[in-house]
Amino acid sequence: MFTRGALLYIGQRLVLIVFTAVAVSSIVFLGVHRLPGDALLNERRPDPAAEAALLHYYHLDLPLPEQYVRYVTGLLHGDLGESYVNRGVQITPLLLREARVSAEVGAAALVFTIGLGVLLGVIAAVRQNTWVDYLATTTSIIGYSMPNFVIASLLFLLFGVALYNWTGGALFYNSGWTGSYGTLDQILVPGFALGFPYASIVARLTRASMLEVIRQDYVRTARAKGLTSRVVIVRHALRNALIPVVTILGPLVIGIVTGSVVIENIFGIPGLGKEFAASILNRDYNIVIGLFTFYAIIIALANLLVDLLYTVIDPRIRY
Amino acid sequence: MTQPALQVKDLKTQFFTDDGVVQAVDGVSFDLHPGETLGIVGESGCGKSVTALSILRLVQEPGRIVNGQILFRGDDIVTMSDEEVREIRGKDIAMIFQDPLSSLNPVLTVGFQIEEAIEAHRKVPSKMALSRAVELLKQVRIPAAESRVHDYPHQFSGGMRQRAMIAMGLANSPSILIADEPTTALDVTVQAQILELLRDLNQDLNTAIILITHNMGVVASLCTRVLVMYAGRVVEEGPVERIFKEPQHPYTWSLLQSIPRLDSDRHDRLLSIEGFPPDLIRPPHGCRFNPRCQFKIDRCLHDDPPLMNVGPDQDAACWVTMRRALAPNGERRG
Structure with a gap:
C-alpha cells in the first residue's frame, strides 16, 4: 500500500516526533524546576538527614544540567522516572495504563465526532432547507455553543439522576470507574460529552462541503x-466532501485530548487527564513532565495519521 | 419513415430564481431518428444544454420541466417515476459532458467509474466488468488500456479523459448518446480525433448522437441534421447541407457569417452579431431575435413567428427569411 517515498516520509516524520518529544519535555523540565518551592514541599518535614536522603534518591541534589542529562537519557530509553509522591511507582507503566483508559473514552469521542458529525452533515445537506436540515443545523449550533463541562453536567443530570428516578434505580449512569477498563455505558456518556462539540463542527463542515x-x-x-x-x-459526493473534513481532524484530535482533562475529572475516569490535574496539585513533577511529553507524542502521532489518511481518501496526494 | 428513437414535444424548462422565472427552454420540439446525428447549435445561454439535461431529467433545482413530452419508445420521460428514469440513464440514453476533468470523479479510478456504469444496470462479476472496461477503453483508442484502467483521472490527458467519458457513455451500448460540448475544452487536434471517434461509433454501432455545440464547424463535420436554438426556442431546423448553403433565419445566417473561411476574400471582415442574447426572464416581444436582427420588419416587433416550412425538409421561425432579405429587388416588406 505504501510506496518507498511514503515510507521515507513516515520515517522522517517519526524522527521529527522524537525531536518534538524531547523539546517539549525539555521546556517543561526547565519550567518546572524554575517553580518556587521543591518537590517535597507537601511532605511532613522529617529530619534534615531523611530529607537529604530523599533528595539524593531522586538525584535532586545534583546540579540542574546534570539532572537534565539524566532525564533526557531516561526519556530516550522510554523511562520517565519515578513518582515523587507515591514512591516506587514507575511513571512509564503508570501512564501507559492510564493512556489505555483515556483511549477508550477518546475513541468513543472520536466515533461520535466523526460518525455523528458526518451523519448530521450529510442528512442536512441532502435535505437542504427542509425541517430535517434545520433540526440538524440547530443541534450542531447547540453542540458547539456549549462547553464540554456544561454538556457533561447536563448528561449527569439526565443519565445519573433523571434516568435513575424514572426507572426506579434499575437503569442509570454510574459515575466512578472501578477497575482499569470501563463498561460500555461508562465509556459512552463521557465519550459523548467529549465528542459532541466537535461532532457539531464536523457536521457544519460536512454540510457545507456536501x-x-x-x-x-x-x-x-x-x-x-x-x-x-x-x-x-x-x-x-461524500468521499470528496470528506477531504476538507479530514483537514480539521488534526486540530479536533488535539481538542479531544485537551478536553479529556476536564471530562475525566468530572466523570472520575482514572485516565491521563485525571492524573494530569492530580499530579500538578500534588507537585508530582516527574509525572507532570512525563504527561506533557506523552501528550506531545499523542498529538504528533495523530497528526501523522491524519496526513496519511489524506492519501487514502484523495489519490491525488502522494508523499 | 422509421419510428423516431426520441421525440421531444413542446418542451418547456424553467428556472425559478429569486429574480423571476427564467424561460430557459421555451417550447422546443424535435425528433431524433435511430442512427441519426443531430446537432443543436446556438450561443451560450440559448438553452441547448438545458434541453439536453431535460431529456434525462438531470436539470437541477431550481430548474423544472414545466411542460411538454419527451417520448422514448412510447413512454414519456417527463412523467416517469425516478426509478424508471434511472434505468434509462446510461443504459438507453447516455450523456457525456463538456469538461472531462471536472466531469470525472477525481478520487476514483477511471476503470472503476466505467465499471460502475456497467454495474448500475446489470449484475456482472467484477472481473467481467473490469475486462469490459478495458475493452471499452481500447474501443476509444486509449493506449495500454490494461494498465491505464487503474489510473486516476488526473493521470490522464485532456483528450484521454474525454475518451474515457465516451467509453463510460458507451458502457451499456446505448441507442442514443447525448454529447454536450464534447470538444469545447480540448485543443484543436484532439477535437478532430474525438469527432472522428464519435463518427466511427455512429457508423459502427449505429448509435444516434445528439451533439450540442456552439461551433458550426463541429456540426458540419459530424451531423446530418441541425437544430439552431436562440433564446430557448428552435429558430431553424434542417439537413446540414441545406442549413449551411441556404440558411433562412437571420440568426443562422449571422452565425455562419461569423466563421472565418480560408477560401473567402481576405478583405471581407468577419461579421459578429451585435448585442447580447436576451434576458430570458423578460424576453422581447414578438420575435426574440428582433433586437439584434438587421433585417427586421414591423411585424417582427409584436408577432412571434412559428416554425414554418422554408425549403425541402427545412423549417425556420422568421417572417422575413434570408431568401427575401437578400433578394436584389428589395421586396422586403411582405
Whole structure:
C-alpha cells in the first residue's frame, strides 16, 4: 500500500516526533524546576538527614544540567522516572495504563465526532432547507455553543439522576470507574460529552462541503450513468466532501485530548487527564513532565495519521 | 419513415430564481431518428444544454420541466417515476459532458467509474466488468488500456479523459448518446480525433448522437441534421447541407457569417452579431431575435413567428427569411 517515498516520509516524520518529544519535555523540565518551592514541599518535614536522603534518591541534589542529562537519557530509553509522591511507582507503566483508559473514552469521542458529525452533515445537506436540515443545523449550533463541562453536567443530570428516578434505580449512569477498563455505558456518556462539540463542527463542515460537492459536474455524471441516489451520495459526493473534513481532524484530535482533562475529572475516569490535574496539585513533577511529553507524542502521532489518511481518501496526494 | 428513437414535444424548462422565472427552454420540439446525428447549435445561454439535461431529467433545482413530452419508445420521460428514469440513464440514453476533468470523479479510478456504469444496470462479476472496461477503453483508442484502467483521472490527458467519458457513455451500448460540448475544452487536434471517434461509433454501432455545440464547424463535420436554438426556442431546423448553403433565419445566417473561411476574400471582415442574447426572464416581444436582427420588419416587433416550412425538409421561425432579405429587388416588406 505504501510506496518507498511514503515510507521515507513516515520515517522522517517519526524522527521529527522524537525531536518534538524531547523539546517539549525539555521546556517543561526547565519550567518546572524554575517553580518556587521543591518537590517535597507537601511532605511532613522529617529530619534534615531523611530529607537529604530523599533528595539524593531522586538525584535532586545534583546540579540542574546534570539532572537534565539524566532525564533526557531516561526519556530516550522510554523511562520517565519515578513518582515523587507515591514512591516506587514507575511513571512509564503508570501512564501507559492510564493512556489505555483515556483511549477508550477518546475513541468513543472520536466515533461520535466523526460518525455523528458526518451523519448530521450529510442528512442536512441532502435535505437542504427542509425541517430535517434545520433540526440538524440547530443541534450542531447547540453542540458547539456549549462547553464540554456544561454538556457533561447536563448528561449527569439526565443519565445519573433523571434516568435513575424514572426507572426506579434499575437503569442509570454510574459515575466512578472501578477497575482499569470501563463498561460500555461508562465509556459512552463521557465519550459523548467529549465528542459532541466537535461532532457539531464536523457536521457544519460536512454540510457545507456536501452542498458544494453535490453541484459538481462529476456528481451529475454519476447521476447520468444511472446510479441510484444512495450510491451517488455516498460514493461520489461524500468521499470528496470528506477531504476538507479530514483537514480539521488534526486540530479536533488535539481538542479531544485537551478536553479529556476536564471530562475525566468530572466523570472520575482514572485516565491521563485525571492524573494530569492530580499530579500538578500534588507537585508530582516527574509525572507532570512525563504527561506533557506523552501528550506531545499523542498529538504528533495523530497528526501523522491524519496526513496519511489524506492519501487514502484523495489519490491525488502522494508523499 | 422509421419510428423516431426520441421525440421531444413542446418542451418547456424553467428556472425559478429569486429574480423571476427564467424561460430557459421555451417550447422546443424535435425528433431524433435511430442512427441519426443531430446537432443543436446556438450561443451560450440559448438553452441547448438545458434541453439536453431535460431529456434525462438531470436539470437541477431550481430548474423544472414545466411542460411538454419527451417520448422514448412510447413512454414519456417527463412523467416517469425516478426509478424508471434511472434505468434509462446510461443504459438507453447516455450523456457525456463538456469538461472531462471536472466531469470525472477525481478520487476514483477511471476503470472503476466505467465499471460502475456497467454495474448500475446489470449484475456482472467484477472481473467481467473490469475486462469490459478495458475493452471499452481500447474501443476509444486509449493506449495500454490494461494498465491505464487503474489510473486516476488526473493521470490522464485532456483528450484521454474525454475518451474515457465516451467509453463510460458507451458502457451499456446505448441507442442514443447525448454529447454536450464534447470538444469545447480540448485543443484543436484532439477535437478532430474525438469527432472522428464519435463518427466511427455512429457508423459502427449505429448509435444516434445528439451533439450540442456552439461551433458550426463541429456540426458540419459530424451531423446530418441541425437544430439552431436562440433564446430557448428552435429558430431553424434542417439537413446540414441545406442549413449551411441556404440558411433562412437571420440568426443562422449571422452565425455562419461569423466563421472565418480560408477560401473567402481576405478583405471581407468577419461579421459578429451585435448585442447580447436576451434576458430570458423578460424576453422581447414578438420575435426574440428582433433586437439584434438587421433585417427586421414591423411585424417582427409584436408577432412571434412559428416554425414554418422554408425549403425541402427545412423549417425556420422568421417572417422575413434570408431568401427575401437578400433578394436584389428589395421586396422586403411582405
